[in-house]
Amino acid sequence: xxxxxxxxxxxxxxxxxxxxxxxxxxxxxxxxxxxxxxxxxxxxxxxxxxxxxxxxxxxxxxxxxxxxxxxxxxxxxxxxxxxxxxxxxxxxxxxxxxxxxxxxxxxxxxxxxxxxxxxxxxxxxxxxxxxxxxxxxxxxxxxxxxxxxxxxxxxxxxxxxxxxxxxxxxxxxxxxxxxxxxxxxxxxxxxxxxxxxxxxxxxxxxxxxxxxxxxxxxxxxxxxxxxxxxxxxxxxxxxxxxxxxxxxxxxxxxxxxxxxxxxxxxxxxxxxxxxxxxxxxxxxxxxxxxxxxxxxxxxxxxxxxxxxxxxxxxxxxxxxxxxxxxxxxxxxxxxxxxxxxxxxxxxxxxxxxxxxxxxxxxxxxxxxxxxxxxxxxxxxxxxxxxxxxxxxxxxxxxxxxxxxxxxxxxxxxxxxxxxxxxxxxxxxxxxxxxxxxxxxxxxxxxxxxxxx
Amino acid sequence: xxxxxxxxxxxxxxxxxxxxxxxxxxxxxxxxxxxxxxxxxxxxxxxxxxxxxxxxxxxxxxxxxxxxxxxxxxxxxxxxxxxxxxxxxxxxxxxxxxxxxxxxxxxxxxxxxxxxxxxxxxxxxxxxxxxxxxxxxxxxxxxxxxxxxxxxxxxxxxxxxxxxxxxxxxxxxxxxxxxx
Numbered sequence: 172x173x174x175x176x177x178x179x180x181x182x183x184x185x186x187x188x189x190x191x192x193x194x195x196x197x198x199x200x201x202x203x204x205x206x207x208x209x210x211x212x213x214x215x216x217x218x219x220x221x222x223x224x225x226x227x228x229x230x231x232x233x234x235x236x237x238x239x240x241x242x243x244x245x246x247x248x249x250x251x252x253x254x255x256x257x258x259x260x261x262x263x264x265x266x267x268x269x270x271x272x273x274x275x276x277x278x279x280x281x282x283x284x285x286x287x288x289x290x291x292x293x294x295x296x297x298x299x300x301x302x303x304x305x306x307x308x309x310x311x312x313x314x315x316x317x318x319x320x321x322x323x324x325x326x327x328x329x330x331x332x333x334x335x336x337x338x339x340x341x342x343x344x345x346x347x348x349x350x351x352x353x354x355x356x357x358x359x360x361x362x363x364x365x366x367x368x369x370x371x372x373x374x375x376x377x378x379x380x381x382x383x384x385x386x387x388x389x390x391x392x393x394x395x396x397x398x399x400x401x402x403x404x405x406x407x408x409x410x411x412x413x414x415x416x417x418x419x420x421x422x423x424x425x426x427x428x429x430x431x432x433x434x435x436x437x438x439x440x441x442x443x444x445x446x447x448x449x450x451x452x453x454x455x456x457x458x459x460x461x462x463x464x465x466x467x468x469x470x471x472x473x474x475x476x477x478x479x480x481x482x483x484x485x486x487x488x489x490x491x492x493x494x495x496x497x498x499x500x501x502x503x504x505x506x507x508x509x510x511x512x513x514x515x516x517x518x519x520x521x522x523x524x525x526x527x528x529x530x531x532x533x534x535x536x537x538x539x540x541x542x543x544x545x546x547x548x549x550x551x552x553x554x555x556x557x558x559x560x561x562x563x564x565x566x567x568x569x570x571x572x573x574x575x576x577x578x579x580x581x582x583x584x585x586x587x588x589x590x591x592x593x594x595x596x597x598x599x600x601x602x603x604x605x606x607x608x609x610x611x612x613x614x615x616x617x618x619x620x621x622x623x
Numbered sequence: 624x625x626x627x628x629x630x631x632x633x634x635x636x637x638x639x640x641x642x643x644x645x646x647x648x649x650x651x652x653x654x655x656x657x658x659x660x661x662x663x664x665x666x667x668x669x670x671x672x673x674x675x676x677x678x679x680x681x682x683x684x685x686x687x688x689x690x691x692x693x694x695x696x697x698x699x700x701x702x703x704x705x706x707x708x709x710x711x712x713x714x715x716x717x718x719x720x721x722x723x724x725x726x727x728x729x730x731x732x733x734x735x736x737x738x739x740x741x742x743x744x745x746x747x748x749x750x751x752x753x754x755x756x757x758x759x760x761x762x763x764x765x766x767x768x769x770x771x772x773x774x775x776x777x778x779x780x781x782x783x784x785x786x787x788x789x790x791x792x793x794x795x796x797x798x799x800x801x802x803x
Binding site for chain 1: 672678704705706707708709710711714715716717757762763773775776
């Protein structure tokens, strides 16, 4: 969304003020006018402006330079353009020395004034963009963006703050879509490693050998296609944090490699003989019960204890229903401008639907549902109708029985679709719940043209 | 019926007025319901500059606007200025009723070139559409092909179209509905 910048025009000649203001308003600026220096300072006290046009010669005891200096006390970086009818080298030098950004002689060429304004606004836009990006980078991951009033979640946030400054390994547990990475980022960005890299790796997304090279890097010629020496995620995260998502899915060999890194903080690149030393904080996450995996012999107990120094377990939404209205409204506020819509609120009826729904895919599923409702909503308030897809899904679940004329293919399609919905679109989990592997799951999704 | 009043301020060539009227009616469907002729307001003349104040022109247009019309567009051969700037091609009341366009600097003979009647008509249409757009609340558009883009020299006028871009046109249409 384009920002509407405010401009203040200060000139004791009303016609001068108004004509410049009108010209700037046609350019889309929000323009205020002042007929004296004192009035201008008062206006600047109440509000900051992107540009101040100030006439040099004004009666009433405060000329343009004095006005500029007073405004500068309130807003030290305020861009000021001094206007004068009589150009002399002395006044120009004084104006610039006192901090005027530009100096123009009236009447001036429209081209000149356009260029001057465009130049200042360009800088303003870049500053604004920078502020937004900074906020996204840090703000998105600070505590303000973890929306909760649930006592368990609040104690988790306290724990996050307590452990942020330590180097201890953290194990984040929680169902799919509960925000495990958000918590990991909150730990990273709240501690003294915040200005260092946060590197996220999804361990389930890659095959064993690929994951190994991804984590530890490789030397030139280590395998076919390794044409250059490549640093792995552990090296990239040096000084910062590495987030190992879905840690419960790694192979026994990688479990052993990882254990060595955690113990010694050093490793070898694939095909390398030179040891690489790193200072990395490890945060791992899983939706599996790792203790159970250990007892079944699928996960090394020594690695489990190394990882599980500090455990954070995030409750699913169904255990923190009081957060649904807060989260839903927060998501509307965030997503509506991103989707170029002007949604102001959620109706009572719609909120009831959201509160009744089970949210198997947790916050991720809630986010997807809000996004879908915003896209289809025609008004400014999300209503029950906008969440029709949720009510249909709830009814189907309640009333489901095998109809007499249903084919096996129909059943399969429904089973695949329901599993995806239950897991918030997580193919791996959906496949696992159906007892099939991921590639078979993809085949079925493709075959039945199911939207995830 | 609510529509546009086209006013000539001083002597204005008939082809200029005609082409503007046709363009407004065809392009945005706003009927030109009145044509009036007004004298150039001498109190707006700045002897030192040798130019006419566009603000004075707008005031006169508002005073003389026939009742029942939704917009009044003045066309003049006089060179226009606002106090802060050396010249303007035209001026409008943003979200208001009056706008004025000057042909003085749209003529290339002003810049020492050979006259070009066809080019002049095209430029007059573009600036008329531009100033009328302001009266409907449109602001300057970053699309340099759009009639609402800011033109401060002749090449910029020539490079734009007498038509609104995909962003400005729906807004204008909506506001035109209100006056129809």
